[in-house]
Amino acid sequence: MVYIFADMKRKQKRINRIGISILLFAAAAMVWLAVRYISDPHHRYLIWGIDVSAHTGDIKWNKMSAHGIDFVFIKASEGETRKDKNFRANVKGANQTGIPAGAYHFFNFNRNGARQAANFLSAISKAKLTLPPVVDVEEWGNVVRRKRKYIISDLKTFIRIVEQSTRQKVLIYTNKDTYKLYVKDNFPEHNIWICSFDHNPEIDRPWTFWQYHHEGRLNGIQGKVDYNVFYGSKLEWKQYLKELKR
Numbered sequence: 001m002v003y004i005f006a007d008m009k010r011k012q013k014r015i016n017r018i019g020i021s022i023l024l025f026a027a028a029a030m031v032w033l034a035v036r037y038i039s040d041p042h043h044r045y046l047i048w049g050i051d052v053s054a055h056t057g058d059i060k061w062n063k064m065s066a067h068g069i070d071f072v073f074i075k076a077s078e079g080e081t082r083k084d085k086n087f088r089a090n091v092k093g094a095n096q097t098g099i100p101a102g103a104y105h106f107f108n109f110n111r112n113g114a115r116q117a118a119n120f121l122s123a124i125s126k127a128k129l130t131l132p133p134v135v136d137v138e139e140w141g142n143v144v145r146r147k148r149k150y151i152i153s154d155l156k157t158f159i160r161i162v163e164q165s166t167r168q169k170v171l172i173y174t175n176k177d178t179y180k181l182y183v184k185d186n187f188p189e190h191n192i193w194i195c196s197f198d199h200n201p202e203i204d205r206p207w208t209f210w211q212y213h214h215e216g217r218l219n220g221i222q223g224k225v226d227y228n229v230f231y232g233s234k235l236e237w238k239q240y241l242k243e244l245k246r
Helices: 002-039 061-067 087-097 113-124 148-166 176-183 234-244
Strands: 047-052 071-078 101-106 134-136 171-175 192-195 209-216 225-230
Touching: 047 209, 061 087, 071 087, 071 113, 071 225, 087 101, 101 113, 113 148, 134 148, 148 176, 171 176, 171 209, 176 192
Parallel strands: 047 071, 071 101, 101 134, 134 171, 171 192, 192 209
Antiparallel strands: 047 225, 209 225
């Protein structure tokens, strides 16, 4: 009888140890999930969107609503002459899906600002766009052959012409290094769409959009897609869209 009782105690201890291990594992998993949830910008900010170009590949826009996409920025042009071959199809798809869309121009540091503006305006002509025009300003993808002051001068020309034509304030897309070199002291009144893979974007002023991921995958999109968030609540997003219509 003593042996049976001792054996039962040993089994109970073993069961208790297993139970404690399961509880510890479950607690660790919950902590990991909570940290991941808190750290993912998609969960920290309620308004979420993507940006696309011909490099993204074919997009089945009828599948985009299922992903809860709130906005999309679509590449329209680059430099003085290049136009994105998928721009019109992407704008049409976004419009049919009801996703607010905007167009962006990749700014070439070695090309004339006025001619780049003309190329962009030609590319977006008659396109149904809800979001503000965007100029993509980054050294990545650019071979810088000119002095900084000339690049800034052409960028100012580009922005002035686009704003006069569209009657909308240009949104500036950039990363933190290019921001410091070309944007910070020269465009203090413009909203920023910042590219940053840090936990929080490291710039010295508020941002409007944040691109935080370059290699997203979504059902219905052929290639990799960029993820972005808007700084604000759902109510602030509605107000933002409302103000753009004025």
